[in-house]
Amino acid sequence: MKAxxxxxxxxxxxxxxxxxxxxxxxxxxxxxxxxMRQLKEEGxxxxxxxxxxxxxxxxxxxxxxxxxxxxxxxxxxGCNIVYREETGSTNIDARKLAEEGAPHGTVAIAGQQLAGxxxxxRGWVSPPGENxxxxxxxxxxxxxxxxxxxxxxxALSVAEAIKGKWDADIQIKWPNDVLCNKRKVCGILTEMxxxxxxxxxxxxxxxxxxxxxxxxxxxRDKATSLCKELGMGLSRAELLKEVLSCFQIRYDQFVKExxxxxxxxxxxxxxxxxxxxxxxxxxxxxxxxxxIGINGEGELLVEQEGRIQEVYAGEVSVRGIDSYV
Ligand code: BTN
Numbered sequence: 454m455k456a457x458x459x460x461x462x463x464x465x466x467x468x469x470x471x472x473x474x475x476x477x478x479x480x481x482x483x484x485x486x487x488x489m490r491q492l493k494e495e496g497x498x499x500x501x502x503x504x505x506x507x508x509x510x511x512x513x514x515x516x517x518x519x520x521x522x523x524x525x526x527x528x529x530x531g532c533n534i535v536y537r538e539e540t541g542s543t544n545i546d547a548r549k550l551a552e553e554g555a556p557h558g559t560v561a562i563a564g565q566q567l568a569g570x571x572x573x574x575r576g577w578v579s580p581p582g583e584n585x586x587x588x589x590x591x592x593x594x595x596x597x598x599x600x601x602x603x604x605x606x607x608a609l610s611v612a613e614a615i616k617g618k619w620d621a622d623i624q625i626k627w628p629n630d631v632l633c634n635k636r637k638v639c640g641i642l643t644e645m646x647x648x649x650x651x652x653x654x655x656x657x658x659x660x661x662x663x664x665x666x667x668x669x670x671x672x673r674d675k676a677t678s679l680c681k682e683l684g685m686g687l688s689r690a691e692l693l694k695e696v697l698s699c700f701q702i703r704y705d706q707f708v709k710e711x712x713x714x715x716x717x718x719x720x721x722x723x724x725x726x727x728x729x730x731x732x733x734x735x736x737x738x739x740x741x742x743x744x745i746g747i748n749g750e751g752e753l754l755v756e757q758e759g760r761i762q763e764v765y766a767g768e769v770s771v772r773g774i775d776s777y778v
Pocket of ligand 1: 661
């Protein structure tokens with residue numbers, strides 16, 4: 454009943470009559486009043502006026518499934534939201550949900566991660582309440598070799614969402630770090646589960662530094678948050694909505710094409726490395742060249758002494774010559 458009342462409050466421009474709510478839900482005035490009290494405790498500001506009813510004045514920035522109910526109507530991405538105030542890692546939560554049969558498009562969200570996972574076995578700093586940590590579960594019907602491209606699809610979706618809504622200076626550091634003013638605001642970790650060489654499911658975990666203001670010393674020169682760069686707090690719920698709607702569009706295009714040529718131009722427009730000298734940190738040996746773009750497989754094209762080399766993301770890292778970008 455709480456989620457339904459919240460939805461009614463949101464869509465009512467004037468006052469929502471207490472009497473009508475009682476009749477609609479076949480409950481007493483006290484039951485309605487209790488729901489209103491719960492909502493207020495969660496941070497919703499609700500005006501109550503005698504003989505008129507209730508009116509929603511403002512909402513807290515919550516990511517719970519009842520707060521997000523209705524946000525992803527008519528979308529497959531976000532069709533099922535599973536929120537935990539505190540968890541180890543949303544990637545692990547999403548994998549567990551997948552094993553339990555959760556549908557394509559399920560999103561696991563957390564207020565805080567105690568063991569957030571980064572790429573290459575690193576961690577992801579995930580303090581409570583400030584940032585967005587979520588993982589989307591996908592059940593694609595294509596070969597495993599295609600799955601790594603989804604990371605670039607998500608990076609582009611995050612970049613498009615932030616640029617489109619907040620007009621920030623957003624770039625992508627190949628393959629999948631999203632930067633604001635040349636510092637990292639978002640990391641993406643894709644993992645898949647195979648069974649006899651078919652994809653059972655893929656999970657794409659996204660961490661966006663949203664409202665965090667302080668960063669540990671060792672990452673301060675490389676990492677930032679949208680709030681720090683834009684000079685204003687952002688609603689995590691709104692950010693999630695934007696990212697998922699951009700991702701749904703880009704993913705649907707991707708499954709039709711199964712290569713990245715359809716988004717090459719858009720991705721390269723965001724690509725911070727484009728036209729720059731880069732250092733390729735390959736376990737077989739470090740080398741330098743000029744990054745020129747990506748190919749349809751999502752590999753970075755790097756020109757070295759007149760030859761174009763294709764760099765596959767799996768093993769290597771890319772850096773600027775003297776710095777992170
Ligand atoms: C990176 O190293 O750049 C990738 C970081 C990915 C972090 C996100 S936060 C939500 C999801 N859950 C995790 O444990 N990791 C990803």
